[in-house]
Amino acid sequence: MMNKPIIEVKGLQKSFGSLNVLDDISTSIYPGEKVVVIGASGSGKSTFLRCLNCLEDPTGGQIIFDDVDIADPKVDINIHRQNMGMVFQQFNLFNNKTVLENIMLAPVTIYTKKAVKEGKTKAEFKEECREKAMALLRRIGLEDKANVYPSTLSGGQKQRIAIVRALAMNPKVMLFDEPTSALDPEMVGEVLNLIKEVASEGMTMVIVTHEMGFAREVATRVLFMDEGRIAEEGTPKELFDNPQNPRTIQFLKAVL
Amino acid sequence: MNILLAASIIDRLRKAVIVDDRWKLYLEGLGNTIIIALIAALIGTVIGVFFAMVNYINKKTGKLKVLKVIANIYITIIRGTPVVLQLMILYFIVFVSWDNGLMIGAITFGINSGAYVAEIARAGFESVDDGQMEAGRSLGLSTWQTMYHIIIPQAVKNCLPPLFNEFITLVKETAIVGYVGIMDLGKIPGLIQSRTFDYLFPLLIAAVLYLIVVLGLTQLHHILEKKLSKSDRGRGGK
Numbered sequence: 001m002m003n004k005p006i007i008e009v010k011g012l013q014k015s016f017g018s019l020n021v022l023d024d025i026s027t028s029i030y031p032g033e034k035v036v037v038i039g040a041s042g043s044g045k046s047t048f049l050r051c052l053n054c055l056e057d058p059t060g061g062q063i064i065f066d067d068v069d070i071a072d073p074k075v076d077i078n079i080h081r082q083n084m085g086m087v088f089q090q091f092n093l094f095n096n097k098t099v100l101e102n103i104m105l106a107p108v109t110i111y112t113k114k115a116v117k118e119g120k121t122k123a124e125f126k127e128e129c130r131e132k133a134m135a136l137l138r139r140i141g142l143e144d145k146a147n148v149y150p151s152t153l154s155g156g157q158k159q160r161i162a163i164v165r166a167l168a169m170n171p172k173v174m175l176f177d178e179p180t181s182a183l184d185p186e187m188v189g190e191v192l193n194l195i196k197e198v199a200s201e202g203m204t205m206v207i208v209t210h211e212m213g214f215a216r217e218v219a220t221r222v223l224f225m226d227e228g229r230i231a232e233e234g235t236p237k238e239l240f241d242n243p244q245n246p247r248t249i250q251f252l253k254a255v256l
Numbered sequence: 257m258n259i260l261l262a263a264s265i266i267d268r269l270r271k272a273v274i275v276d277d278r279w280k281l282y283l284e285g286l287g288n289t290i291i292i293a294l295i296a297a298l299i300g301t302v303i304g305v306f307f308a309m310v311n312y313i314n315k316k317t318g319k320l321k322v323l324k325v326i327a328n329i330y331i332t333i334i335r336g337t338p339v340v341l342q343l344m345i346l347y348f349i350v351f352v353s354w355d356n357g358l359m360i361g362a363i364t365f366g367i368n369s370g371a372y373v374a375e376i377a378r379a380g381f382e383s384v385d386d387g388q389m390e391a392g393r394s395l396g397l398s399t400w401q402t403m404y405h406i407i408i409p410q411a412v413k414n415c416l417p418p419l420f421n422e423f424i425t426l427v428k429e430t431a432i433v434g435y436v437g438i439m440d441l442g443k444i445p446g447l448i449q450s451r452t453f454d455y456l457f458p459l460l461i462a463a464v465l466y467l468i469v470v471l472g473l474t475q476l477h478h479i480l481e482k483k484l485s486k487s488d489r490g491r492g493g494k
């Protein structure tokens with residue numbers, strides 16, 4: 001059999017007041033999988049993704065991550081979020097921090113205590129984080145932007161920095177919510193290439209996207225969501241070339 | 257003729273400033289005004305930012321409901337009643353057996369200012385993009401860590417102009433502590449006039465002193481604004 005799932009979603013439900021947005025979703029995400037979520041606007045894709053790290057509190061069901069049901073309000077969610085990176089449509093770089101500070105803030109804030117316990121000084125650990133952040137910036141060719149503020153960057157640069165900011169925490173899984181939807185067309189490629197690169201290194205990913213070509217290329221499994229349910233799922237080949245559900249067929253006809 | 261006029265002006269000025277070391281009175285009044293305004297601004301900022309944060313966290317997480325209700329009641333009452341009455345209530349009723357008028361004045365204006373700062377800071381927090389908090393939380397930072405590193409600095413920057421407006425208003429408004437007999441700058445001209453029977457220079461001098469304080473505050477505002485706006489310009493100077 002396959003190894004243990006990283007995230008196991010059991011009977012997930014989410015409603016906003018009387019509006020049921022997610023209706024009994026169950027699925028397991030295994031190490032190394034690239035799960036791409038597609039579906040019409042309003043079908044609940046973002047809500048599903050945001051429930052995975054409890055940015056939205058599920059109203060029912062379980063999300064098992066690291067053997068813990070993180071949907072349980074008693075769980076300290078911060079510890080688990082440190083292992084789940086998230087990339088947003090609107091980038092959400094910290095406006096009051098330089099690029100380098102954006103990448104270093106979470107590792108320094110969260111792990112300094114632990115590093116001090118292990119015998120490092122605060123300054124040593126900060127320098128370590130700085131070097132690691134610079135290495136990430138070099139990787140995306142933006143080391144010369146280390147000391148500028150986000151307001152001076154292009155959308156593509158912002159999103160690539162947002163991706164390495166998440167990587168700086170060494171997450172076990174990365175969640176992407178339409179990472180290229182807010183970009184000018186000429187910048188979509190650079191961001192998708194970075195995501196593909198990270199994917200090829202074995203990162204487990206859940207990606208909501210409208211880029212069907214990219215989905216087909218990078219996905220190991222595609223989920224088609226419709227009215228808060230997973231209406232159909234399969235390999236990209238199965239889902240794109242031979243969809244079974246009439247709603248999937250209709251959706252793909254509209255977008256391809 | 258001109259010489260006579262000049263001599264009379266110099267004499268009036270001398271009586272207003274030099275005779276009996278009256279200049280000390282202006283400085284004492286100025287000192288008291290600054291003490292009251294400074295302590296009040298501190299108290300007001302702490303109360304205001306605290307309640308604005310309660311409001312913000314309540315909005316983001318649904319927690320702190322009771323505190324939020326308390327904040328609303330406080331803001332409504334303070335903004336709905338004249339500050340003179342608040343001063344008299346604290347001076348003649350609440351602290352009737354405490355003879356430190358200066359501190360009572362400072363506390364009154366602190367409590368009063370807090371309600372206005374709360375509204376200013378609330379707008380400041382609301383002007384911070386929702387995605388900033390979500391990004392912080394998604395990285396595993398706690399609500400408080402994200403508030404401290406990301407939300408508060410941006411909120412402060414966004415509400416600096418109305419905040420300094422409030423401080424400037426506060427400095428001038430403290431003049432009503434004269435109502436309960438506190439010797440602040442606004443009270444000094446009357447005091448000196450009662451001895452020299454001449455209002456002109458005492459009033460002018462007090463006005464100039466208030467103006468200097470306000471201009472100083474404006475300068476401070478510009479300096480802070482410059483410091484905080486570096487994130488709009490690109491290069492961080494670290």
Ligand SMILES: Nc1ncnc2c1ncn2[C@@H]1O[C@H](COP(=O)(O)OP(=O)(O)OP(=O)(O)O)[C@@H](O)[C@H]1O
Nearest residue numbers: 016019021039040041042043044045046047048178
């Ligand atoms: N905070 C909220 N409060 C109330 N309703 C919400 C909230 N967030 C989402 N919804 C509703 O939930 C439904 C699903 O929204 P969601 O954002 O998950 O859709 P989506 O599939 O991501 O759509 P899109 O492709 O447009 O991003 C929509 O009807 C939306 O209006």
Ligand SMILES: [Mg+2]
Nearest residue numbers: 045046047178
């Ligand atoms: Mg969405």
